[in-house]
Amino acid sequence: MRISIEWLQDWLQIDETPQDLGHRLTMAGLELDAIEPAAPAFHGVRVGRVLTVEPHPDADRLRVCQVEAGENEPLNIVCGAPNVYAGMVAPVAVVGAELPGEFRIKRSKLRGVASEGMLCSARELGLAEDAEGLLDLPADLEPGADLRTAMGLDDHVLDVDLTPNRADCLGMRGIARECSALLDRPLHAGDIAAVTPELDRRVQVQVEDEQACPVYSARVLEGLDAGATTPLWMSERLRRAGVRPISAIVDVTNYVMLELGQPLHAFDADRCGDTIRVRRGGEGETLTLLGGEQTVKLSPADLVIADAEQPLALAGIMGGASSAVDAETTRVVLECAHFAPRALAGRAREHGLHTDASHRFERGVDPTLVPQAMERASALLVSICGGACGPVVTAGEIPSVQREGAITLRATRIQRLLGVALEAGVVERILRALDCVVESGDEGEWRVFAPRARFDLEREEDLIEELARVHGYDRLPRTLPRPVAPVPPDSGLKALREGLTRRGFHEVISFSFIDREVSRGFYPEVEPLALANPIASDMSVMRPGLWPGLVTTAAWNTARQQNDLRLFEHGLRFVPDASGLRQEPRLAGLMTGRAVPEHWEGEARELDFFDASGEVEMLCTGLDAPLRLRAERHPALHDGQSARVLAGEDPIGWVGRLHPALAERFDLGAVFLFDLDARAVCHDPVPQFRPLSAYPSIRRDLALVVAEEVPAGDLLAAIEALDLPLLREVRLFDVYRGKGLNPGEKSLALGLILQAFERTLDESDVAGVTDAVVAQLESRFNATLRH
CATH class of the missing domain: 3.50.40.10 (Phenylalanyl-trna Synthetase, Chain B, domain 3)
Structure with a gap:
């Protein structure tokens, strides 16, 4: 949109320089592309009135004119324009004038006749690209007046780039309304009077x-x-x-x-x-x-x-x-x-x-x-x-000037979005200057009716944007945002993914749709959600867990001689229940093949249950409660190698070996799986300082005989429940079955690490801890010391 400042003056007073006005418009969202003069530079051009026109004595196409140009005597000017006539008012460049292109006017003779200036066309003044003759000026202009002043050619044109939502500024009146609001000056819009019909002709x-x-x-x-x-x-x-x-x-x-x-x-x-x-x-x-x-x-x-x-x-x-x-x-x-x-x-x-x-x-x-x-x-x-x-x-019907629906504007919302509290008078002045109708509501609230010209004003945030624009973005306070949580969302998941990748795992993404029979094989107790319009018969239900996708991927790879696999996936499982469909994020993994790559020094060990449980321990280092593994059956896992994963007393997942029947169904060997609640493990705990003791630690080992069915994890949990202040750590370092033990018994060797922060421990301190541990295990599990 090209804006003539002289034209804009019809609507309101403009005291600013073109540069200042352009900057103000740009800061309000109407970006200034360029500032151009309304006419190129020239001087010495006046308004002239042609008094007489006579044929040139020696040239058919030339005329000799007497031109009134504010001098004591009329100027004698030779002119070749075809449209010159007596009484015409036209620009005249007097001797000494300079036209665009550094063209200077001098006294000259044309075919023997003296010429004391030049009558000008619009092209010669740089006002048009072409012209058929002299520029015909209004007859009421005063001869001798400076042409730039008479035509307002010292005007400037602002070339403004409008965004698509500001169609209201594609007219001078819209631009004037915008400037009126920005400069806080009255707008002289003026009424457009209706023309009285004088004919009865109509279509x-x-x-x-x-x-x-x-x-x-x-x-x-x-x-x-x-x-x-x-x-x-x-x-x-x-x-x-x-x-x-x-x-x-x-x-x-x-x-x-x-x-x-x-x-x-x-x-x-x-x-x-x-x-x-x-x-x-x-x-x-x-x-x-x-x-x-x-x-x-x-x-x-x-x-x-x-x-x-x-x-x-x-x-x-x-x-x-x-x-x-x-x-x-x-x-x-x-x-x-x-x-x-x-x-x-x-x-x-x-x-x-x-x-x-x-x-x-x-x-x-x-x-x-x-x-x-x-x-x-x-x-x-x-x-x-x-x-x-x-x-x-x-x-059709001409609608009302204002749109029907009112927009509620709240002072509290203004302050929250802009960071500054605008006075009620300022808010109302700006909105009314933009042709909005403003009605006061409850304290600190207004009902605003937007004008139909502003299609972009539909909600409260739009009005607040207008307040910020007109008030001035540069007048809003500069305040730094308050810091939020130092850990970005999903940073815990990212860390777990990176850790699994460093340990040789590959992430897979499988379909959320699986075959109904496969679902029944892994989760027989869950009736999966059936799809109304499945894309294939083997994708007819939503998965109740992530293991089917991992096992299917492992089967595809082992069939292509990729036997050493470590896979993991993060995704949703879908479990119907009485409240609807539960969608739970899970982190699951699969391990099969050798524990370490093949090497010439010795035979590679195959993966086992403890490798899988070790990965679970690595993933659960950030739990808020102690990690425990409790032997428990799962229909998809081997009966003797299956454990529930607990955070304290809360179950968060499973770990174990794939059930032999499922392994045979997918033509797989020993496959180990884990499945964890991603909400429990996918977070980064905020690091906390833990002081170090300046005093040495002491270790005491105990060998305890317990029944074969007693899990070692239960012994460790019982010791932890004692909450002994000197006991820093308990390590299970040996399990023995055989000579010296009765059938149905096993020996568990525990290492107790003791340390204090304020002194060196003596033998009485150690004896007190070991006696308490032995008494706890004897009463809970009928454990006896092995001699």
């Missing part, structure tokens, strides 16, 4: 797709002079906005579009019927666009403006050549409508087009602008081209 309007075109207005104007000259002030504003002046009728529609942001179009009334239809394009229909150089094929996706017989225009994009106004036009049908953005989205690009109208309609135009733009354009056309207008015919 019928039929809208067949009201969703795509909620409002359509049309008006007939007659007696127009299509050859009328566009006023200099209008053509200059168009030029500074980047629009080339074409003809008075077209220039008026473009001017109103740039002024208000509402596109319009004028049809030659003699080239279209008395009925205007807004409908969808038909298959096989074509439309030749303005200029006659491009013909587009229409489809039902295109919205078109048509008469009773043929399409006249691509709605909201471009008019057709068959109904275009030209130099012979005296009657027009002026169209002004609101088209829904979704109806036009992508249609211009589909036909290789991009127009000012499509650019606006695709982003959203305020529907309440339709009657204002119609009256503004009608008044300008009548004042410039003459003629009279008929009544406005409108299909």
